[in-house]
Amino acid sequence: MGTAQSSRINVLIATGSALNIQLLSKAISIDKDIQVVDGVIDLFGLQAKVEELRPDVVVLDNDIARFDISQQLSTLINRFNVVVILLSEVSPRGVENTIRLLESGAVDFIAKSATNLVGISPTMAMELVNKIKSMAGAKLDRLHFNMKRNLKSNFYFNDKDSIDIVVVGATTYGIEILTKFLSMFPKTFVSMVVVIDLPEIFLRSLITRLKKYCQLEVKEIRNNDIIQKNTVYISSSGVHTRLELNASGQMVAKLKDGELISEHKPSIDVLFQSVTKICTNNVIGVLFGGIGTDGVYGLKSIKDTGGKTYVQDVESSIIEETSSMAVKMRASDNVVPIEDMAALVLQNFNH
Numbered sequence: 001m002g003t004a005q006s007s008r009i010n011v012l013i014a015t016g017s018a019l020n021i022q023l024l025s026k027a028i029s030i031d032k033d034i035q036v037v038d039g040v041i042d043l044f045g046l047q048a049k050v051e052e053l054r055p056d057v058v059v060l061d062n063d064i065a066r067f068d069i070s071q072q073l074s075t076l077i078n079r080f081n082v083v084v085i086l087l088s089e090v091s092p093r094g095v096e097n098t099i100r101l102l103e104s105g106a107v108d109f110i111a112k113s114a115t116n117l118v119g120i121s122p123t124m125a126m127e128l129v130n131k132i133k134s135m136a137g138a139k140l141d142r143l144h145f146n147m148k149r150n151l152k153s154n155f156y157f158n159d160k161d162s163i164d165i166v167v168v169g170a171t172t173y174g175i176e177i178l179t180k181f182l183s184m185f186p187k188t189f190v191s192m193v194v195v196i197d198l199p200e201i202f203l204r205s206l207i208t209r210l211k212k213y214c215q216l217e218v219k220e221i222r223n224n225d226i227i228q229k230n231t232v233y234i235s236s237s238g239v240h241t242r243l244e245l246n247a248s249g250q251m252v253a254k255l256k257d258g259e260l261i262s263e264h265k266p267s268i269d270v271l272f273q274s275v276t277k278i279c280t281n282n283v284i285g286v287l288f289g290g291i292g293t294d295g296v297y298g299l300k301s302i303k304d305t306g307g308k309t310y311v312q313d314v315e316s317s318i319i320e321e322t323s324s325m326a327v328k329m330r331a332s333d334n335v336v337p338i339e340d341m342a343a344l345v346l347q348n349f350n351h
Contacts, residue, residue: 008032009136012053013039014046015061015087024059027125034132043069050080056136059128060106061087062097070104077105083138085131087112088202095205099175103209105143107135107173107318111199134291138173138318145316145339147180163190163308163348164282165227165243165251167275169268169299170196171290173318175206177338178288179213182232184342187215190349191251192232193241193275195268195295200237207234227251235266242274251278262294272298281306284345288338289317293325300331308348310334310341 011034013021021039028034037053040046043064050058060073077084086109088098098109108131110124170178178196185192198206203220210218214232221233221241227250235241239255246252261267268287272295275283285302287295289312303309309332316338317323327335336344 008035009057009132010035010037010053010055011057011059011132012037012046012049012055013059013061014043014064015039015041015059016064017041020061023120024128027120028059028129028132030125031129031133034129043072047072047076050076050082054080055082057083057085057132059085059087059132060101062094062101063087063089068097068100070100073101073106074104077140077143081140083107083135083140085109085128085135087128090199090201092201095201098202099205099209102173102175103179105140107138107140109172109202111202135173135319139320140318142316142318142338143176145180147184147341148339148343162282163284164279165190165275166192166284166286166345167271167302168192168194169272169285169287169295170194171288171319171322172196172198174288174290179210181286181342182210182216182218183213184346185214185216188230189216191227191229192216193221193227193235193243193253193271194232195235195241195266195271197235197264197266198237203234203237210234221253221255223253223255225253227253235271238265240266240270242270243278244274245278262297263292264294268295269298273301276301276305276307279307283307284348285309285332286341286345287311287322287326287332289314289319289321289323291319291321293322296322296326296329296331299326300329303332308334310336310344312336312338312341 013024025036040049084106086106088094088109090111217231242254244254262269285299287299299309311326311332313335314320314323
């Protein structure tokens with residue numbers, strides 16, 4: 001990706017008007033490490049420009065995707081190995097497009113409130129700059145894999161299995177990974193709680209899609225929910241999720257506002273560390289690769305209190321930072337390729 005003549009990150013902008021291209025160019029060019037090489041105002045010119053300029057990153061405003069372009073986007077990413085970051089309007093159509101395009105290979109998105117970007121804020125500009133710089137080195141050849149099914153065909157879940165809960169830390173770019181992972185589990189299983197940091201409207205769309213692929217019930221976690229078997233709980237947006245025991249000894253969810261932890265709210269670390277106080281060796285922690293350290297310290301806490309832990313290895317991670325830190329900190333004894341993750345988790349249960 002990019003050119004041999006420059007160490008800067010070359011960005012191509014695809015949005016609905018020349019004005020929007022100008023505004024976005026100005027907003028992200030404040031960073032000396034980013035160079036906007038051109039812009040296009042429709043999808044028909046996008047592939048030609050990508051082929052000509054070979055940018056490192058395409059910023060794609062999904063407002064110009066008036067029809068399903070998931071296949072075209074997947075082909076573009078595979079052919080030119082280009083990172084795609086989406087600008088998504090916060091509307092039902094925009095959200096649905098975004099989730100679909102993330103499953104097709106786009107690595108991340110930024111929510112925007114309107115089609116016209118005249119009001120682009122410094123906060124949005126900085127968020128876009130940070131995502132461009134974080135994602136520019138994504139290993140896109142690792143997007144495509146087949147999650148292996150349980151390695152023993154006679155798996156069944158037994159209520160007497162010693163594991164009480166599986167907690168999972170996922171990332172925005174890992175929506176396809178999360179879907180494949182959760183789809184491997186049978187309809188009778190222990191509780192699962194997943195943290196993924198998404199805006200509320202996008203979270204609801206993700207849950208709707210997960211329900212299509214998963215045998216387990218999938219729902220957004222709510223404050224004071226009693227955690228039930230056979231259910232995947234997805235963290236609520238904008239609050240931290242902790243697990244506690246009530247007076248009857250039942251595991252319940254406690255959702256609380258607070259500061260960003262490891263730059264996230266909800267934070268994977270918060271969930272993981274809370275579960276060590278109530279489950280100790282009866283918990284499995286799973287951490288997918290991503291950006292930053294969120295989940296690493298929590299995973300190590302699960303390991304140090306006797307739980308079983310799994311972290312995606314560096315070699316299969318699209319973004320290597322989280323996995324590298326987990327390995328460095330010895331947060332898990334099980335550093336595994338992503339395609340083996342579900343099968344290895346299932347092996348902890350009765351066969």
